[in-house]
């Protein structure tokens with residue numbers, strides 16, 4: 001990856017972070033932790049990897065994303081707004097009655113959202129369905145899916161884990177946001193999910209492990225995954241919950257946090 | 273107003289129960305922070321099990337705990353308690369005649385900012401289809417404290433809807449509140465307003481006040497237990513007032529209104545109107561916005577009361 005590209009992605013990621021902190025802060029409460037940990041991933045997908053057109057959100061020949069950990073919606077909304085899928089002003093309507101930006105992703109409300117999520121554990125199966133439909137329609141694109149580490153405790157993920165290799169879904173590229181935390185504490189204390197690389201490999205996936213805040217590593221893993229001939233790919237991202245939001249980063253209480261707009265502004269200022 | 277939130281009452285009452293009954297266990301599925309049951313875990317770590325984000329497993333494990341002689345209270349958001357674990361609860365807990373106390377938090381509009389995916393308007397409906405299951409929702413802190421021990425005592429599974437936040441208190445400590453029996457909160461001869469749950473009972477009380485200013489005297493009943501339904505009480509007031517309004521923070525097609533209508537249709541046809549969700553999915557917003565959006569308000573109760581009175585007199 002070229003240095004200039006890298007710098008550009010970093011700039012874009014910062015802008016997405018700022019928008020996300022601002023949107024949640026404006027409302028005063030929200031899922032800041034799990035939103036912050038996927039900002040680099042969303043940035044590289046929407047700015048460098050995905051074939052999309054913000055003017056034609058439903059363009060048939062597009063790459064698709066299922067944000068299975070749907071509570072991180074605000075990070076995706078900031079990304080989509082920044083890409084021009086809808087006006088940036090919408091971000092201040094987050095969760096207000098009548099909004100097009102509900103806390104959890106809704107494909108029938110928000111331009112650019114490809115699948116409705118929020119009930120954890122369902123998204124990977126939906127992504128399999130989307131990839132199968134593309135194959136039937138001879139659309140040679142990727143389906144991306146993002147699941148949480150806490151979410152990985154839902155049994156349905158492991159039913160999907162069996163199905164995708166069986167269906168030889170090489171176009172399916174999934175990510176685990178391994179930020180080591182869930183609501184009630186550290187994932188390793190609540191219900192350990194290790195070893196993720198061994199688990200997904202054993203189920204028949206091409207498996208990668210990267211620093212989820214490092215663009216060069218993400219870039220390489222995604223490009224390698226795209227070359228897969230017959231297997232689905234799982235990219236396990238080591239991330240930090242709350243990354244880049246000063247008062248939230250790494251805090252066990254950052255899942256669904258109450259904070260003031262003032263705090264949001266301070267956190268944004270701290271980003272430099 | 274109580275000095276405690278509903279969820280604190282839930283936790284404290286379970287701790288009290290567990291102190292005298294070593295069979296009581298607690299289960300969570302990564303929502304302990306939301307349910308607020310950490311104090312129980314601190315007191316009884318060996319009887320507390322957090323399965324992570326795995327509700328179906330939670331109910332399966334709870335069923336096994338029951339088969340092993342324990343009395344597990346297992347909680348998650350109502351949407352997941354009812355929908356995600358339905359088959360496990362149906363088969364392993366109920367069909368197997370086990371003793372699982374399932375708790376669905378954030379009923380209906382109280383899911384608020386969590387939005388449509390998290391807003392159970394159908395949990396009572398699903399649960400009503402399970403033979404012999406006891407279903408209830410306390411409308412305030414006092415009734416919650418009084419109903420929980422009865423649920424623990426009951427031999428068989430129960431489903432409790434639990435509003436987590438809020439300190440509403442309209443009962444006094446000396447009031448008798450019995451699982452399976454409705455409570456008449458106010459007597460009136462013109463119409464009977466039957467309400468269930470934390471959101472709708474206060475709306476019903478407020479609506480009755482508005483109506484009385486207009487010269488309409490309403491009976492108000494808190495029907496905390498939806499199943500088994502207090503048939504005698506409903507029939508008595510159907511006869512006495514000749515008109516009913518049923519209010520619930522739930523889908524109209526399958527909750528308390530449906531249960532009351534089924535009873536009236538067979539036993540004593542009487543005009544009845546619903547204040548309930550009219551075949552709609554949940555959505556995001558503040559609980560107050562949502563109450564307005566779905567008509568779960570005292571104003572709508574007043575309006576429906578007038579309609580039912582026209583039918584009664586017309």
Ligand SMILES: Cc1ncc(C[n+]2csc(CCOP(=O)(O)OP(=O)(O)O)c2C)c(N)n1
Pocket residue numbers: 033034035037069071118119120121147148149150151152177179181182183241255301302303325327352356
């Ligand atoms: C089926 C289901 N159960 C419970 C929840 C409530 N919930 C929302 S987020 C969450 C924790 C998820 O942890 P993780 O996947 O690690 O997300 P992250 O830490 O990345 O935010 C839970 C339990 C839900 N949305 N869906």
